[in-house]
Each structure stands twice: as C-alpha cells, then as structure tokens.
Amino acid sequence: MEIREDLGPVRQRAxxxxxxxxxxxxxxxxxxxxxxxxxxxxxxxxxENNRLRRLPLASVRGRIYDRRGHVLADNLPTWNLLLFPDExxxxxxxxxxxxxxxxxxxxxxxxxxxxxxxxxxxxxxxxENLDWQQVARVRSHQSDHPELSVVAGFRRHYPFGNATAHIxxxxxxxxENELRSSAGxxxxxxxxxxxxxxxxxxxxxxxAGERWVVVSAVGRQLGVVREDPSASGKDLAVTIDAGLQQIxxxxxGERAGSVVAIDPRHGAVRVMYSSPSFNAExxxxxxxxxxxxxxxxxxxxxLQDRSLQGTYPPGSTIKPILALAALTDGLVxxxxxxxxxxxxxxxxxxxxxxxxxxxxxxxxxxxxxxxCDVYYYQLGQRLGIxxxxxxLELFGLGRxxxxxxxxxxxxxxxxxxxxxxxxxxxxxxxxxxxxxxxQGPVLTTAIQMARAFAALANGGRLVTPxxxxxxxxxxxxxxxxxxxxxxxVKKGLELVVHGETGTARSLxxxxxxxxxxxxxxxxxxxxxxxxxxxxxxxxxxxxVGWAPLIDPEIVxxxxxxxxxxxxxxxxxxxxxxFSAALDNAEQPSDHAPxx
Amino acid sequence: MEHRIDAWMILAVAGxxxxxxxxxxxxxxxxxxQLLARQLLxxxxxxxxxxxxxxxxxxxxxxxxxxxxGFGLASLVAVLFFGEVRSGTRGWFAMGPLTxxxxxxxxxxxxxxxxxxxxxxxxxxxxxxxxxxVAALVLVAAGLVALEPDLGVTLTxxxxxxxxxxxxxxxxxxWVWLVILTLxxxxxxxxxxxxxxxxxxxxxxxxxxxxPYGVGYQVRQSKIAVGAGGLAGEGVGQGSxxxxxxxxxxHTDFAFAVWAEATGFVGASGLLLAYALLLYRxxxxxxxxxxxxxxxxxxxxxxxxxxxxxxxxxxxLGLLPTTGITLPLFSYGGSSLLSTCVALGVVQSVWRHxxxxx
Numbered sequence: 032m033e034i035r036e037d038l039g040p041v042r043q044r045a046x047x048x049x050x051x052x053x054x055x056x057x058x059x060x061x062x063x064x065x066x067x068x069x070x071x072x073x074x075x076x077x078x079e080n081n082r083l084r085r086l087p088l089a090s091v092r093g094r095i096y097d098r099r100g101h102v103l104a105d106n107l108p109t110w111n112l113l114l115f116p117d118e119x120x121x122x123x124x125x126x127x128x129x130x131x132x133x134x135x136x137x138x139x140x141x142x143x144x145x146x147x148x149x150x151x152x153x154x155x156x157x158x159e160n161l162d163w164q165q166v167a168r169v170r171s172h173q174s175d176h177p178e179l180s181v182v183a184g185f186r187r188h189y190p191f192g193n194a195t196a197h198i199x200x201x202x203x204x205x206x207e208n209e210l211r212s213s214a215g216x217x218x219x220x221x222x223x224x225x226x227x228x229x230x231x232x233x234x235x236x237x238x239a240g241e242r243w244v245v246v247s248a249v250g251r252q253l254g255v256v257r258e259d260p261s262a263s264g265k266d267l268a269v270t271i272d273a274g275l276q277q278i279x280x281x282x283x284g285e286r287a288g289s290v291v292a293i294d295p296r297h298g299a300v301r302v303m304y305s306s307p308s309f310n311a312e313x314x315x316x317x318x319x320x321x322x323x324x325x326x327x328x329x330x331x332x333x334l335q336d337r338s339l340q341g342t343y344p345p346g347s348t349i350k351p352i353l354a355l356a357a358l359t360d361g362l363v364x365x366x367x368x369x370x371x372x373x374x375x376x377x378x379x380x381x382x383x384x385x386x387x388x389x390x391x392x393x394x395x396x397x398x399x400x401x402x403c404d405v406y407y408y409q410l411g412q413r414l415g416i417x418x419x420x421x422x423l424e425l426f427g428l429g430r431x432x433x434x435x436x437x438x439x440x441x442x443x444x445x446x447x448x449x450x451x452x453x454x455x456x457x458x459x460x461x462x463x464x465x466x467x468x469x470q471g472p473v474l475t476t477a478i479q480m481a482r483a484f485a486a487l488a489n490g491g492r493l494v495t496p497x498x499x500x501x502x503x504x505x506x507x508x509x510x511x512x513x514x515x516x517x518x519x520v521k522k523g524l525e526l527v528v529h530g531e532t533g534t535a536r537s538l539x540x541x542x543x544x545x546x547x548x549x550x551x552x553x554x555x556x557x558x559x560x561x562x563x564x565x566x567x568x569x570x571x572x573x574x575v576g577w578a579p580l581i582d583p584e585i586v587x588x589x590x591x592x593x594x595x596x597x598x599x600x601x602x603x604x605x606x607x608x609f610s611a612a613l614d615n616a617e618q619p620s621d622h623a624p625x626x
Numbered sequence: 627m628e629h630r631i632d633a634w635m636i637l638a639v640a641g642x643x644x645x646x647x648x649x650x651x652x653x654x655x656x657x658x659x660q661l662l663a664r665q666l667l668x669x670x671x672x673x674x675x676x677x678x679x680x681x682x683x684x685x686x687x688x689x690x691x692x693x694x695x696g697f698g699l700a701s702l703v704a705v706l707f708f709g710e711v712r713s714g715t716r717g718w719f720a721m722g723p724l725t726x727x728x729x730x731x732x733x734x735x736x737x738x739x740x741x742x743x744x745x746x747x748x749x750x751x752x753x754x755x756x757x758x759x760v761a762a763l764v765l766v767a768a769g770l771v772a773l774e775p776d777l778g779v780t781l782t783x784x785x786x787x788x789x790x791x792x793x794x795x796x797x798x799x800x801w802v803w804l805v806i807l808t809l810x811x812x813x814x815x816x817x818x819x820x821x822x823x824x825x826x827x828x829x830x831x832x833x834x835x836x837x838p839y840g841v842g843y844q845v846r847q848s849k850i851a852v853g854a855g856g857l858a859g860e861g862v863g864q865g866s867x868x869x870x871x872x873x874x875x876x877h878t879d880f881a882f883a884v885w886a887e888a889t890g891f892v893g894a895s896g897l898l899l900a901y902a903l904l905l906y907r908x909x910x911x912x913x914x915x916x917x918x919x920x921x922x923x924x925x926x927x928x929x930x931x932x933x934x935x936x937x938x939x940x941x942x943l944g945l946l947p948t949t950g951i952t953l954p955l956f957s958y959g960g961s962s963l964l965s966t967c968v969a970l971g972v973v974q975s976v977w978r979h980x981x982x983x984x
Contacts, residue, residue, distance in 0.1 A: 067894065
C-alpha cells in the first residue's frame with residue numbers, strides 16, 4: 032500500500048457531503064424555532080383542545096330462544112355514564128355530581144378512581160341504566176363536567192322472569208383474574224355466571240369494539256382517530272320449552288323443590304325449574320350489597336339450582352331399577368312373592384314398611400304399584416350392596432349427567448368401600464337395607480332421576496340430558512336390558528298410576544306411568560306419625576314418570592323439599608305439568624328452531 | 627503511536643444518551659413498562675464498546691471487513707427463518723431476555739466492507755462496473771432487510787450507497803442517469819409497491835390538515851407536542867399531562883417530541899447541537915485520516931448517521947413522511963444503540979490511529 036496517497040478529491044467530496052448535512056441540520060433548527068417560538072402559543076391552544084378518548088363500543092350479547100322461538104334472554108338498550116378521570120380538573124366536584132345523580136355513592140366512586148389501572152385513556156363506567164331525568168341532568172351540566180359522557184349500552188333482560196332464572200342463568204362482572212389475563216377487557220364487561228349464559232358464554236359473547244376520538248376542552252367530539260367496530264354475539268336456540276317451564280313454576284308455587292322434564296328419546300331438556308327462584312335481572316346491572324346479602328342469607332337459598340345441585344335421597348323412586356337388577360341377574364322371578372306384615376327384622380334390627388298393616392302377599396308388579404318396602408328389603412338382601420350400587424350407577428345415579436351446565440352435583444351412592452375411604456367408618460349391614468328403599472347413604476338429583484327414568488321409558492338407552500344441541504349430546508349408552516324384564520317393570524309403573532292400590536292415583540286420568548317416592552329426612556320413632564314432624568323434618572316428596580304410555584315423549588321428575596308424601600304432594604304437581612305437556616300434542620320437530 | 631480518544635465526541639454521545647435516559651424515564655409511566663433500567667444498561671454497554679473498539683488498530687478493521695460483511699449477510703438470512711416476529715416484521719433474534727436486531731449490526735458491517743473495497747482503489751473515478759459493485763454490496767444487504775420486511779431500517783442503508791458512490795466519484799452523466807432512474811423507480815413504486823397508507827403519509831406532509839384524525843394524527847400530535855413546549859418547555863416528567871399520552875410511539879420514533887415538549891426550545895436546540903457536534907467530530911476524524919479507508923469509513927458512518935437524524939426529526943417536525951426511522955442514540959432500543967456505538971467506536975479508531983497509516 033502506498034504511503035501518502037493523494038486523498039485530495041475524496042476530501043473535497045467529503046466536505047460537500049458534510050456541508051449538506053449541516054445545512055439540513057440548520058433547516059431542522061429553524062423548523063424547531065418556528066414550531067416552538069413563532070407558533071408556540073398556537074400549538075399550546077391546540078394542546079388544550081386536544082383530548083383523546085377511548086370509547087368502548089358495546090357488543091350485543093346473543094339472544095337465547097326456547098324451542099318454540101320464545102325469547103328467554105334479550106337485550107334492552109340503556110344509557111350508561113362514563114367518566115374520564117384523568118381529564119377532570121376538579122375530580123372531587125365531578126364525583127359529588129355523579130353521587131348526587133343517584134347512580135353510585137361517593138365513597139365507592141373514590142375507591143374505584145384510586146384503584147384504576149395504568150391504561151389511563153380508558154373511561155370508567157360510573158353509572159348504568161340511567162333514566163331520562165339523569166341523562167338530562169348530565170347533558171345540561173356537560174360544560175361543567177366535560178369528563179362525563181353518556182353512552183348507549185345494553186342490559187340483559189329475561190322475559191320469563193323468575194321462571195327461567197336458574198336454567199337460563201345470569202351474568203356477572205368479569206373477575207380480576209380475567210381482567211389481568213386478557214388485555215383491553217373493559218372492567219364493566221359482564222359474562223355468563225350460571226346456567227345457559229355460562230354454558231354458552233363464548234357462543235353468545237360478541238367482540239367488544241372501541242372508538243378513539245379527539246374531543247375539545249368542553250367534551251365536544253372533533254374527530255374519530257380510529258374505530259374497531261364491535262361484533263354481535265350469536266343467537267342461540269335451546270331445547271327448553273318456556274311455556275311448560277312456566278306451568279312447572281306455577282305448579283310448584285311457593286314450595287321449595289325442583290321440576291325437571293326431558294325428552295326420553297334423545298335427552299333434550301324441556302323444563303328445569305328450581306324453587307324458590309329469584310330475579311336474574313338483578314345481576315344485569317350493578318348489584319347493591321344489600322340485595323346480594325338478602326339473596327345469599329335467605330334461609331330458603333333461592334340462588335341454589337335444586338335441579339342440578341339439590342341432592343336428595345331418592346326414596347322409593349329407585350325401586351324399579353333394583354327390581355330390574357334382580358330380574359336381570361336372575362335373583363328373583365316376576366312371580367317371586369314376599370309376605371309383607373308391615374315390618375321385618377334384618378341383621379337384628381326391625382325395618383318397617385310405610386304401610387303399618389302391611390301389604391300381604393306381594394309380587395314384583397304389585398311391589399311397584401303399592402311401593403312395598405318389605406319386598407325391597409328382601410330383594411335388596413338378595414342383591415347385596417355392591418350389586419345395588421353397580422346398577423344404580425349404571426342408570427347414571429350418583430354422578431354428573433353431562434349437561435355441561437355449571438356446578439352440577441354428583442350425588443352419592445354409598446358402598447362399603449366408600450364408607451372406608453371417604454367416611455372413615457365401617458359399613459353397617461343395616462345400611463344396605465336402607466339403600467334398597469332409597470334411604471341412607473344414597474343421594475341423587477332431580478335431573479339424575481329424570482335421566483334414569485328416561486332409560487326405562489325409551490327401552491334401555493341412557494341419554495345425555497342437554498339444553499343445547501351438539502354432536503356430543505347425541506351420545507347415548509345402550510344398557511342392554513332384557514325387553515321382557517323391562518316390560519314387567521314398566522307394567523308395574525303403569526299400575527302405580529292406574530292400578531287399584533297405586534300410590535299415584537291422582538294421575539289416573541292421564542296416560543302416565545311412574546313412581547312415587549317419600550324420602551325420610553329424619554328416622555321415625557316408633558309410634559310417631561310423619562304428620563307430627565316439624566316442617567324442616569318433613570319427608571321429601573318425589574314423583575318421576577313418563578307420558579304417553581306408548582312411545583313416551585316426556586319424562587318428568589318432581590321433588591318437593593319437605594313436602595310430605597310423594598303420592599299426595601309430588602304426584603298432583605306432576606299431574607298439572609303432564610297434562611299441559613300432553614295438550615301440546617302438535618310439538619314441532621325437535622331440531623326445527625335450533626340455530 | 628496512539629492518540630487520545632476524542633473527548634468532544636464522548637461528550638456529545640454522553641449528552642445525547644443522558645437526554646435519552648431522562649426522556650425514557652418520563653415516558654415509562656405512559657407506556658406502562660419500566661424502560662429506564664434496560665436502556666441504562668444498553669447505554670453503559672454502548673459506551674464501553676465504543677471505547678474498546680477505538681483502541682483496535684484501523685488496519686484490522688480493513689482486514690476483518692469481508693468476514694464481518696459475510697457474517698452480517700448470514701445473520702440477515704438466518705433471521706428470516708429463525709427470527710421473532712414483532713408487529714409483522716421478522717427481524718429479531720431472541721436470546722433469553724435479550725433481543726438483537728441483526729439489521730442494525732449488518733449495516734455497520736456493510737459500511738466496513740464498502741470502505742475497505744473503496745479504500746484499496748487508487749484515486750481515479752469509479753468505472754461503471756465498479757460503481758455497480760459498490761451499489762450491489764449495499765443493496766444485497768438492504769434487500770434482505772426489506773424481506774423482513776422492515777422499511778425503516780432498509781431506508782437507512784440507502785445513504786451508505788449514495789455516499790459511497792459520491793466519494794468513489796462518478797462521472798457527471800452517471801449522476802444524471804441516477805437521478806432519472808430514482809425518479810422512474812419512485813413513480814413506479816408509487817403506483818405499484820406503496821400501500822395506500824404509505825401514500826397518505828406522503829400526501830399528509832404536503833397538506834398537514836388533510837386527515838388530522840386519521841393518517842395525519844401522529845404527525846399532528848407530534849407537532850402539537852413540540853410546539854406546546856414553547857421556549858422553556860413544560861418540565862421533565864410533567865409535560866402537558868393531557869398531551870403526552872396522545873402521542874404515539876413516544877419511546878421510539880417520536881421520543882424527540884417528548885423531549886422537545888418537556889424542555890422547550892432550549893432543550894431541543896441543545897440536543898440538535900449535540901448531534902451537530904457529533905457529526906462535526908466524525909468529520910474531523912475523516913479530515914485527519916491519512917488512509918483512504920479511514921477517510922471513507924468515517925464519512926460513510928457520518929452520512930448514515932446524519933441521514934437518520936434528519937429523516938427522524940423531519941418526521942417529528944412534520945416535514946417528512948412517517949417512515950419508522952428512529953433517532954440514533956435517543957430512541958429506545960438496544961440493538962440500534964449498540965450498533966451506533968460500534969460504528970462510532972470504529973470512527974474513533976480512525977481518529978486515534980491517524981499517523982499509523984498502514
């Protein structure tokens with residue numbers, strides 16, 4: 032490499048480049064001076080008139096329709112009040128103004144303003160469901176409180192009111208965790224909390240949008256910077272029959288309990304009503320602590336969905352399943368008889384039949400018709416506890432039915448193994464005697480009983496109860512029952528309603544078959560009549576059955592908490608619902624209104 | 627023998643970095659993440675790199691240039707396959723908590739390669755084939771960056787090519803053809819490659835009130851921020867509270883607007899003067915260089931650096947369209963900061979080893 036090469040021409044070109052760069056720097060400096068010194072006051076004014084707001088665009092939640100096209104869940108337009116806390120020059124005055132409107136109290140407003148997150152452009156919803164007077168007051172004071180804005184929103188409305196509160200469900204505010212895990216979620220967003228609202232939440236939920244606008248110092252909108260439109264959620268048709276649901280609600284009246292009706296052919300749920308009910312719309316807006324406390328401390332527990340979460344001893348309603356078990360396993364024949372004297376001593380303890388005088392000689396069909404307890408004590412002894420448990424579980428008792436609805440209770444089928452593992456006490460042989468009449472460590476829900484009876488009604492298929500039709504809901508399990516055994520048991524259940532000594536004769540005018548059940552809450556002492564018990568110790572009353580007799584289309588399970596006798600209380604209630612269901616002869620095909 | 631490091635340049639760099647850290651800290655609350663600690667680490671690493679690289683003899687850089695260039699190209703290809711995607715651009719290698727943007731470092735390698743290539747030639751003007759070779763060295767690298775696609779960084783390669791051709795010396799007719807070619811390519815790009823939003827950005831420069839709440843929004847907010855700063859500014863950290871958070875990309879592309887609002891004409895001028903001082907010291911390094919390689923190297927770094935400052939500030943001040951080019955040493959981002967310090971360190975090597983002249 033040469034020493035002292037001639038760099039002259041390159042140096043000259045370099046100088047030209049550098050001078051150009053400095054010239055451009057000078058131009059930039061002049062521009063800065065122009066913006067900051069010459070035009071400074073102009074831009075400062077612009078800055079004051081330059082407020083960017085992020086307005087949430089509410090998405091419409093999908094409607095829920097019943098199988099006949101009645102709207103179960105709707106949306107009503109409403110006015111909401113937004114506050115942009117960072118824009119406020121006198122925040123305290125504004126909060127007082129909002130509190131004075133009557134939409135929220137000052138203390139909780141202050142707390143919420145102080146706890147808001149870092150996303151400071153976002154508004155806070157400080158009032159929901161404003162009435163016209165409140166809207167007018169905000170509008171007329173708009174220039175005093177430009178950081179307040181009235182926007183349109185939606186409020187969930189349930190046209191059938193209390194009758195569908197549990198099955199359709201209600202909404203809740205998104206939780207802190209959900210807010211943290213999904214950015215951009217508005218804290219005032221409501222999502223499904225229970226029932227179908229929760230089950231189909233993703234389907235029903237739309238996509239919330241937002242609009243970025245520039246507003247002037249007095250809150251007037253100057254222009255839209257960006258808009259992400261909202262998308263509505265999808266409408267959903269469910270299998271519920273709202274009319275029948277309403278009749279069930281009226282039939283139960285003030286009594287606590289549950290009515291579940293399903294179509295035994297495929298498991299579509301027609302009625303799922305829990306009493307006492309509540310107003311689900313309370314959860315569509317801000318819920319006051321007083322209202323919440325009143326609901327949660329009510330001794331009658333209106334929020335509990337008794338159809339899915341209420342677990343009761345099934346009483347005599349499990350007798351047809353045990354009869355079928357003994358027939359199938361060859362432990363008894365249809366003509367096997369038991370002499371019922373009103374009581375029997377087993378394992379050293381006396382066990383009584385519900386009928387003091389006894390039933391005399393009883394065969395299988397008659398044991399169901401008259402619900403003879405002694406017959407089933409003996410039959411249970413032949414089956415043994417493990418076989419009884421297996422058969423009850425085969426019919427879906429003691430486990431969730433797969434509706435997909437939230438918080439379904441599983442219930443319980445007690446066995447010696449369960450006693451050792453869970454209860455930690457030894458199993459008493461006498462407990463198996465109780466189990467054979469649906470007492471003791473056996474707990475089922477109304478929907479489990481409806482499903483089990485659907486399997487009897489449809490010829491031995493265990494269907495999956497469902498409110499939304501989907502591919503997995505079509506699943507059913509064939510129990511592989513002997514048709515002649517099934518026919519004998521079904522005959523017995525017909526006699527319950529139509530036989531001379533049937534326990535549900537109040538239904539005799541209808542083509543119904545079924546079984547009553549009277550589940551003891553407290554063990555009766557010798558010589559005490561059940562009518563003398565305190566109300567909270569009264570028996571639970573059951574009736575589970577189907578109609579019509581040939582090709583059954585509906586299975587109804589009724590349970591009345593502390594109602595008394597299954598035949599005297601539950602059966603007449605079921606009668607009202609059966610009668611209404613049978614009147615609606617021309618039911619549309621089952622998949623017509625869906626989606 | 628080795629000269630002392632250029633204290634003026636260190637002063638300029640330290641001043642810019644200091645202003646940057648003040649701004650990043652103020653912006654942290656608005657952006658919602660703590661930016662200061664990371665940027666402070668990068669700034670220290672950058673300064674250290676600058677000083678270390680300035681001690682390496684210049685001829686090593688000439689010898690290492692082809693290797694560096696090859697490695698740069700390889701990393702640009704690799705990132706297209708293994709890179710991490712951020713807002714549609716596949717341009718980052720993620721290594722644990724660290725992310726590196728190879729397009730920033732490949733630019734330094736390209737500058738080294740072009741300078742080494744031109745430095746080996748004698749003083750005569752470039753022949754057509756040679757000119758094409760120089761342009762190809764830059765355009766291959768720029769093309770790979772364009773594939774990510776990263777328009778902003780791609781553009782920062784162009785001043786390297788133009789300055790190299792200018793320093794290499796092209797006959798006058800060649801420049802006429804280049805201008806014509808640029809115009810033709812520009813018109814063709816306008817009609818084919820450029821997307822509507824990009825065209826809107828250009829049109830907005832010509833007519834600022836064209837769409838003040840849409841495409842013109844960012845630039846308008848930026849001008850409001852700078853203008854509202856006035857003579858003395860609104861104070862660091864408080865700024866105009868209503869205003870700061872309406873400004874987009876405060877810690878990156880529009881960081882200068884935040885500084886200008888907070889410190890007013892005084893601070894904005896001071897920062898611009900620091901950039902001018904830095905550019906002047908790069909020029910001084912070029913002036914004292916006695917090898918062709920050293921001279922061209924310093925000028926290429928200066929050309930790229932000045933281009934990026936001018937284009938970014940032009941955007942912030944509403945004179946040039948929005949392109950996503952950051953302000954070197956000032957905008958948030960580790961790779962940009964570190965690669966700038968690497969380039970300045972090499973320029974300092976030119977300054978320190980000026981009489982060694984291998």
